[in-house]
Amino acid sequence: MSQPAFSIEAAQKPIVPGRVEVAKPDHRGIVPPAEFPPQTANSVLLLTLDSCRYDVLESANVPALKSIGRLYKAMAPAHYTLPAHTSIFAGFTPGCAELHEPYVNPKYAKFFKLIGPGVPGKAEDFVILPGRNIVDGFKRLGYQTIGCGGVGWFRPDTLSGRVLTVDFDRFFWGGRTWALPAQLQFIHRNLLESKGPNFVFLNVGETHVPYYHEGADWDVKHNPCVPFGENNDAAECRRRQTICLEYVDRLVAPLIRAFSTSTIICCADHGDCWGEDGLWEHSVFHPKVFEVPLLFRLGEKPR
Numbered sequence: 363m364s365q366p367a368f369s370i371e372a373a374q375k376p377i378v379p380g381r382v383e384v385a386k387p388d389h390r391g392i393v394p395p396a397e398f399p400p401q402t403a404n405s406v407l408l409l410t411l412d413s414c415r416y417d418v419l420e421s422a423n424v425p426a427l428k429s430i431g432r433l434y435k436a437m438a439p440a441h442y443t444l445p446a447h448t449s450i451f452a453g454f455t456p457g458c459a460e461l462h463e464p465y466v467n468p469k470y471a472k473f474f475k476l477i478g479p480g481v482p483g484k485a486e487d488f489v490i491l492p493g494r495n496i497v498d499g500f501k502r503l504g505y506q507t508i509g510c511g512g513v514g515w516f517r518p519d520t521l522s523g524r525v526l527t528v529d530f531d532r533f534f535w536g537g538r539t540w541a542l543p544a545q546l547q548f549i550h551r552n553l554l555e556s557k558g559p560n561f562v563f564l565n566v567g568e569t570h571v572p573y574y575h576e577g578a579d580w581d582v583k584h585n586p587c588v589p590f591g592e593n594n595d596a597a598e599c600r601r602r603q604t605i606c607l608e609y610v611d612r613l614v615a616p617l618i619r620a621f622s623t624s625t626i627i628c629c630a631d632h633g634d635c636w637g638e639d640g641l642w643e644h645s646v647f648h649p650k651v652f653e654v655p656l657l658f659r660l661g662e663k664p665r
């Protein structure tokens with residue numbers, strides 16, 4: 363795909379926002395779908411497990427997530443949700459700088475390279491996309507772009523939340539961080555309506571503080587990971603995030619099956635500190651905040 367000529371007219375075209383939905387306050391009785399319509403080999407699923415630590419995913423019993431591919435210990439592109447997802451949506455996915463391998467190291471070659479800015483990598487990128495970010499790029503290729511947010515940076519009813527959500531054809535925010543059944547219902551409904559191919563993005567909030575999922579047997583009001591907090595508990599953080607991740611694995615397994623011949627990228631946007639060097643949670647520069655899991659498998663090249 364060649365570089366298009368610069369056009370001031372194109373730059374001044376208004377951005378047409380997609381349709382957004384926000385969950386109803388009461389999530390009780392929402393049943394996550396047991397199966398999803400099978401997706402084409404050129405469809406793409408991007409899954410971000412918000413705040414999930416690498417060591418938690420490595421030791422957790424998560425067969426569906428681990429079926430995606432080899433688990434890499436990658437470095438996140440930023441230390442909190444907004445810039446991490448802005449980077450991911452610009453093609454800078456979490457990577458391993460020490461590996462000279464395409465996609466695992468986005469400096470070497472990217473899953474998704476935007477036409478325009480940035481220095482070419484060493485090897486061929488998986489796909490080159492037009493657009494101001496990869497969501498817009500997939501939309502311009504004729505994909506249906508379906509997105510779901512878990513954490514507050516994805517609130518489409520706030521101006522800051524519109525930054526990450528405005529380009530999706532359909533976007534849903536769960537209304538709270540633990541909303542995976544409602545998110546999966548939204549994706550299911552939109553995949554049934556879509557003629558495809560599809561670009562599906564799912565930001566999972568159950569792995570974010572306070573580490574809680576629907577029906578969990580602990581008090582959601584007690585957060586064991588509070589920056590500058592007095593009653594933090596690293597063992598409880600690890601126990602809860604592990605249980606939440608194993609819950610997420612069970613619920614997303616049918617979605618991963620539906621994309622069995624497609625491209626799937628699964629990563630965290632950043633990790634959390636659990637008392638290392640006296641630090642808690644994220645949005646701070648610390649190696650544990652940047653250390654994240656990355657798994658992927660490639661389907662047909664998007665076209």
Ligand SMILES: [Zn+2]
Nearest residue numbers: 412413443631
């Ligand atoms: Zn995040």
